[in-house]
Amino acid sequence: xxxxxxxxxxxxxxxxxxxxxxxxxxxxxxxxxxxxxxxxxxxxxxxxxxxxxxxxxxxxxxxxxxxxxxxxxxxxxxxxxxxxxxxxxxxxxxxxxxxxxxxxxxxxxxxxxxxxxxxxxxxx
Numbered sequence: 745x746x747x748x749x750x751x752x753x754x755x756x757x758x759x760x761x762x763x764x765x766x767x768x769x770x771x772x773x774x775x776x777x778x779x780x781x782x783x784x785x786x787x788x789x790x791x792x793x794x795x796x797x798x799x800x801x802x803x804x805x806x807x808x809x810x811x812x813x814x815x816x817x818x819x820x821x822x823x824x825x826x827x828x829x830x831x832x833x834x835x836x837x838x839x840x841x842x843x844x845x846x847x848x849x850x851x852x853x854x855x856x857x858x859x860x861x862x863x864x865x866x867x868x
Contacts, residue, residue, distance in 0.1 A: 766807035769838050769852050776838065778803060783828045784847070787818075799825065800847055801854070803831075810847050811836075811854040821856075 763779050780801040789795040795815040813821065824831075841853040 749824060763832075765805060766783065766801065766803045766809045766850065769809060769850075769854070771838050771840065771852065774835075776834070776836065778833050779830070782825060782827050783808065785825060785827050794827075796823065798847065807850070808840060808848040809850045809852065809854055810843075811856070812843075813856050817856050 755764055761775075761777050765776065766780070769776060771780070778801070781804050782799050783802045784800040786798055787795055788798055789815045794813055794815045797818040799811040799813065799857050800808050801811055813825070818825070831848060837854050837855045837857050839855060843853065
């Protein structure tokens, strides 16, 4: 099934708060809701710091944003965070993308928080 069809399905299935688009994400508020596909995912280890997970998310318009997941939260979400899977995500931090190695050009990046929530949407 095509990406647009998947995102259309997610929009129909969610009747609560409308989805935000990646291009609109910024650090001005804390309540975001996005429908995205994980397009790339990798693990980063830079000793002496603990390792963490990095991902690129893409929305239905093709906009992308980089995400950091701390190791303790990565263990909690490991089986759900799979490349090419589609998710509805809530409760994450949005901050300036000031990291040294940027995987996409978005001014902001995301970081999962303790209250982060994701619903995996599998469509065959």
